[in-house]
Amino acid sequence: MELAPSSSSAAPPPALAAPKRRAYGDWLYALALVTGACFAFLRYGQAMDGYDAAILVLHVPILAALGRAWRPFRPFLAIVAVLALAGIWLYQGDPARAEQTFFLKYLISSQAAIAWMSALFFIATGAYWLGLAVRSDFAERTGSALAWAASVMGATGLFVRWYESYLLGPDVGHIPISNLYEVFVLFSLITALLYLFYEGRYGTRKLGAFVLLTVSIAVAFLLWYAFTREAYQIQPLVPALQSYWMKVHVPANFVGYGGFALAAMAGAAYLLVSRGVLAGRLPAPKVLEDVMYKAIAIGFAFFTIATILGALWAAEAWGSYWSWDPKETWALIVWLNYAVWLHMRLTRGLRGAMLAWWALGGLLVTTFAFLGVNMFLSGLHSYGSL
C-alpha cells in the first residue's frame, strides 16, 4: 500500500474516453475478422488439418482482443491483409512474376517489401531524432507515421514470403521465421509495434528516437547479413524444424526480445534524463520507469511462454525437454536476468538508476542469447546434424 502523500492530479488520457460509437467499430472489425477466417477456410480448407483449422479459429478472438485493446492495430491489420492478398493474387502461382510484374518487383514481393521496410525504418529513425533535436512535433508525427508504414511493409513482406516459399515447392513451403534473416525482420517488426503501442498508450512520441535506433541497428545487421550471406534465399526446413511448435515458439520469443529491447532503450533514456541530459526533450523519469516495467513485464511473460513451448518442442524433437544446450541455457540466463529485475523493483534500495542499468545490461545478455550463441557456441540449435 502506498502511504506517501503526493499530488493526485491526473487528467484522464484520451484513450480512456469511451464513446458509444466505439461499439460499432468493434463489431465491424470482429465481422471483418470472421469473414476473413471464413474466406481462408473456404479457399484453403481442404489443405488444412485439424490443427490448422483450430489455429485459424483461435486467431479470430485473439486479433479481436488485440484490436479492441489497441485501436490503430485494426487499420494496420487491414492494410497488411490487403497488400499481402494483392501480392498473392499478383503472383498467380508463378514465381517468375516477381521479376515481371511492376508492383511485385518494386513494392510487395517479399524482398521489395522488406527493402521498403528497411528504408522506412531508417527514415523514421531520422525523423524521430530530428524531432528530438529541434523539438518538432511535426517531425515526431512523421516518424511515427513512417514507423507504421515500415511495419506494414515488414508484415506484408513476411506474409508474401510465406506464400513465395510454397511457390518453390509444396514441400518446401513454411512460415518465414526459420532463419536469421527472417527473424530479424520479425524482430524489427515486433519491436516497432510494441513501441507504437506504448507511444499511443502514453501519448508521447519522445522515446521514438531511442527505440527506432535499436530497430535501425537490427535492420542494418539484417541488410549486412542479407548481402554477405545471401540469407534472403528461402531454404527448405531441416526435419527438426518441421513442427507446429515453431510457429508459436519463435514469435513468442521475439515478443520477449522486442520487449527487452524497448525496456533497455527506456532505461537508457532514464539514465540520461536523471543526469539532466536531454531532460526536457525526453519523457519524465516516472513515465520511463513505467515503460520499462511494462515492457519487461510483457517481455518476461512471453519469454516464459516461449521457453516453455521450446521445452515442449525439444521433448518432441530431441527426446528431452531440457538438455542444457547453449541456446537453451542462454534463454534461461535471459529469463533469470529479468526475473531478478522484477524482484529488484519490489525491493527498496535497488530501484531507480540501478534498474535502468540492469535493463540496459539485460539487452547485452539478450543480444548474446539471440545472436552470440549462434555465432560463437555450437549445439543442437545450430542444426549441424539431424
Next chain:
Amino acid sequence: MQQGARARVPAVQALLELLSSMRFAISLLTVLAIASIIGTVVQQNEPANAYLNQFGQFWEPVFARMGLYSVYGAGWFVAILAFLVLSTMLCIIRQAAPMLREMRGFHEHAREISLRLFAHYASLVPTLPPEARRSAVTDYLAGTGFRFRIDERADGALIAARQGSAGRIGYFFAHAAIVLICAGGLLDGDLPLALHMYFGGKAPTSGNRPVADIPASARLGPDNWSYRGNVYIPEGGSADFAVLNIDDGVLLQSLPFEVALKRFHIDHYETGMPRRFASDLVLTDAESGQRFERTLEVNKPLTYRGVTLFQSGFDDGGSLLRFTVRDLAPGAHPPYPFSGEVGARIPLETLGYAYTLEITGFRPINVENMAASAPGGGFESFFGFGGGANAQGGKKPRNLGPSYTFKLRDAAGQAREFTNYMLPVEIDGRWYLYSGVRASQMEPFSYLRIPLDGEAGVDAWFAIRQLFFDPARRAALAARFAARNLDGDDGALRARLEEAAGHTLILFADGGFAAISEFIEKSIPEAERERSGAAFLQIIQGLTWDAWMMVREQAGQAALEPGEAHAPFVRDALIALADSGRYGAPFYLQLNAYEQRQATILQATRSPGKPLVYSGALLLALGVFGMLYIRERRLFVLLKNNETLVAMSSNRKTIDLDETFARHRDALAAALGDAAVKH
C-alpha cells in the same frame, strides 16, 4: 510474542529470514545465471583426452575436480538449485498467511487520517444525502467489478472495495511452479541413475565388446525408472535394449519391448537437403508378445509402456562394398576385386599387407552447394528485388555420389584415415577421382586428385604411376624422353640428358618435388638455382608426357600430338604423382558397387519427472500472467455528511493507477452528482 520467538532461537529465525528474503532470492538467481554460463563456454561431456588437449596437463584435472565438464550435474550447481528451491519454499510459506489475509480482507477499518495520506485520493463536495450516495456508490462498484464491505462509523460509512486480488494466486502458482519444475528436473537428471547404480551395485563397462559379453553388473532391468539411452538397429535387425553412455563406458538398459527396423528412409528436397528421416518399426511387447508397426519420424515420437522412442539419428548398418584394389607398388600385380561390410575389421596379411582395414562408413549421396559461376553477387540479387523464391537460382546443388571412409591400421596400431569418392567429379570441365587422407582425427583431410584420361579413365594415371616409380623401367622412360627432345643430335648430349632424366626420376621417386629442391640447394651454386629449377621442372613434365604416351601405346591407344590441349592433364597427373608419394597406403581402394544397408539410431527415455515439470510449467505460465496482468486495486469511499472521500491503492506502482483512479473518481463524482472535486 514475536519478540519471544526471536529470543528462543535467534540464529534459526535469522537464517530463515535471510533465506526467504527478496535480496537473497535476487542474489541466488544472479549466481545461478552466472554459473549457467560456464557450461555454455566449456563443451560439456566430451571425452577426457579432448579436455587434456584443450586445457593442458595442469588445468585439466583442476577443472575436472570443479566439475566443469559436466557443470549441470556438478554438486555445487545442484546445491545452488537446492537453495533456490529452499528459498522459494520458505518464501511461499512466509508469505502465505499475510497474502491470504490480503486477498480476503477489505481494510474496511482504515482510518480517515490514513486515507488522506494515500497517493491517490480526492475529496468531493456532496449534493445528495448520505443514503442516496451510498446506493449510488455500491451500484457503481458492483457495476465495475468490485467486491466491497461497508463499515458503519459514527460520522458516516466507509465502503471498502477491492478488485483483482486473484492476481495474488499468481504468486503462489509461479513460485510453487519453480519448486515443482526443479523437483521434476531432479527426477529426470543424473541422480536417480547414480543412486540406482550405487544401491544396485551396477557399474559401466567398456563398450568395445559384443553384447553377449556385457556382464550383469552393467545391465539394468525394468526397475530402473529414469534413463536416456540410444538404440541402434540395422535394417532387418532388432534390439531390446538401450545403451546408456556413462563417463567413458556403457550400461545396457533392457526395454519392455523389442524393436525391429524394417526400413530406414531419408527423403530429400530438390536441393538435396534432407527433408525427412523415418524408421519403419515393428514393436513386440516383451510380456504379451503383441506386435504392432509404427513409423517413427523426427518430431513424431512414440510412447509405449512408459518408454518414449525418438528418431535421433542414423548410421550405416553394414552396407556391403565391392572394391577394386589397385596396388601402388611398382610392378605389383594387376588390380583385383575385394569386398567388405561397413563396420568390419579385416586383417590384410593374407593379401600381403601388414595392415588391418577398418571400413568405417558409407554415404550413398553427397550433396554440395556449388556456387553458380554466373555473375551477380548478393547485392544485385537483393536489390534486383523480386521474391525470395527467385533468389534460389544462385546456388546449384549437385550430388557428388557415394563416398566411403576407412582406416588402415599398421602393426604398431597407428591408423591413417581415408575418405574416397566412388565417382569422378567434374571441376572446370576436367574430371578427377578424389581421395582424402589424414593421419589423425584432428587434421582436415588432404586430397589426392587423380585426373582422368578421356579414353582410359583412371587407368591411365595408375599405369603412369607404375611406370614412373618402377626402377626396372626407369631407364627406358629416360631414354625415350632424351630421344624425343634431342632427336638426331649428338650422342654425348643425349646421354647427358638421359642421365639427368634418370636422376630426376630417382629423386622424384624418393621424395617428390621436395627431394629435387633439396638436391638443387645442395649441389647447384646459388646463381644458377633458378634456371636449374626450371630445367628440372621441364624434365619432369616431359617425363610425365612420355610416360603417358608409353602407357597409351601399351594399351593400344593412339599417340597424341604434344600441345596446350594436353597440358592440364600432364600438370594434374604430375601433381597427383607427387602427392601420391605421401598417400601412406600401399594400395588405392576403388569402389565399384555397393549394397546399402542402413541403421537407425533411436533414443529411448523414461522420464518420471515429466508430469511434474509440465504441470509446473503450466502453473508458471498462469502465475506469471496473473501476477503481471491482474492488477489488484483497492477503492475506498468514505461517506461523511459534508464530504465524500475517494482513495485508491494498489500493490504495484504503475502509472495506470493514476489513470484508473482519475476515471473512478470522475465517474463517482458524476454518479453522486457532486458539484466539485476538491483535492
